[in-house]
Amino acid sequence: MQWLDGLIQGVLLGGLYAQYALGMALMFGVMRIVNITHGDLMVLLALVGISLAGSFALGPISVLLVVVPLGAALGWLLQRGILNRVVGADPLPSLIATFGLSVALQNLMLQIWKADTRSLPGGGIEQASFQLGPIFVGVLPVIVLVTATVLTGGLDSLLRHTRFGRALRASSADVEAAALTGINPRAIYAGATAIAVGILGFAAVFQSLRATVAPADGPFQLIYAFEAVIIGGMGSIWGAFLGAMVLGISQSIGFRIDPGFGILAGHLVFLAVLAIRPQGILGRE
Numbered sequence: 001m002q003w004l005d006g007l008i009q010g011v012l013l014g015g016l017y018a019q020y021a022l023g024m025a026l027m028f029g030v031m032r033i034v035n036i037t038h039g040d041l042m043v044l045l046a047l048v049g050i051s052l053a054g055s056f057a058l059g060p061i062s063v064l065l066v067v068v069p070l071g072a073a074l075g076w077l078l079q080r081g082i083l084n085r086v087v088g089a090d091p092l093p094s095l096i097a098t099f100g101l102s103v104a105l106q107n108l109m110l111q112i113w114k115a116d117t118r119s120l121p122g123g124g125i126e127q128a129s130f131q132l133g134p135i136f137v138g139v140l141p142v143i144v145l146v147t148a149t150v151l152t153g154g155l156d157s158l159l160r161h162t163r164f165g166r167a168l169r170a171s172s173a174d175v176e177a178a179a180l181t182g183i184n185p186r187a188i189y190a191g192a193t194a195i196a197v198g199i200l201g202f203a204a205v206f207q208s209l210r211a212t213v214a215p216a217d218g219p220f221q222l223i224y225a226f227e228a229v230i231i232g233g234m235g236s237i238w239g240a241f242l243g244a245m246v247l248g249i250s251q252s253i254g255f256r257i258d259p260g261f262g263i264l265a266g267h268l269v270f271l272a273v274l275a276i277r278p279q280g281i282l283g284r285e
């Protein structure tokens with residue numbers, strides 16, 4: 001029964017990882033932009049949300065309504081102010097630029113919030129659970145999973161069935177050819193990055209409800225997002241969701257084998273996928 005519980009808890013954990021990975025799937029998987037600040041932006045939004053909740057007595061939903069638009073605005077500014085100047089066929093300039101910005105953000109957050117861990121009060125929802133036979137399932141993780149599923153379906157539909165999505169895919173395939181057809185790649189990329197960081201607003205709220213956040217946590221979230229995207233397959237939104245599920249399940253099962261083995265188990269599964277199927281589960285040859 002502990003293995004069934006591990007499977008269920010792993011799927012629920014994967015819902016949180018999926019919210020980390022969706023923005024990365026859009027930027028890294030589709031746009032081919034390496035954004036090292038991905039995890040730091042999530043932590044920044046979480047800390048801003050926690051501070052707003054403490055200062056103005058806001059609930060989780062109110063915080064969510066603030067940090068998601070804030071994340072979208074930060075993403076638009078990031079792309080317009082920095083990434084559009086360095087984006088190109090070579091991913092190295094964007095990697096260097098966002099690495100420097102990541103270091104700056106971490107130090108800024110340390111100056112403002114110090115190194116203490118913080119969490120967002122949820123009014124009891126973070127402890128609420130219901131019983132499925134002998135297994136107890138948390139209400140908040142289920143909400144996280146449902147939200148991640150809706151976000152994944154919405155983002156996939158946006159890319160497949162809208163003019164914006166077709167313009168983004170065309171721009172990522174060939175910027176010059178897309179520009180010749182009347183597309184403004186810089187504006188399209190700015191909108192896509194706004195969506196990617198806006199989705200991090202959901203992850204920021206749910207992460208700060210489920211656990212704690214600190215200014216130095218960004219690199220850990222970045223690793224999980226990268227691993228989920230690569231496990232699922234570059235360029236596939238549902239692949240990133242599936243990769244997040246695989247990562248969450250492997251960690252959950254690993255924790256039940258040995259409490260110190262959980263995180264390592266996820267990394268080992270990631271390496272195994274790279275060795276057996278480098279293009280990812282849903283990736284194309």
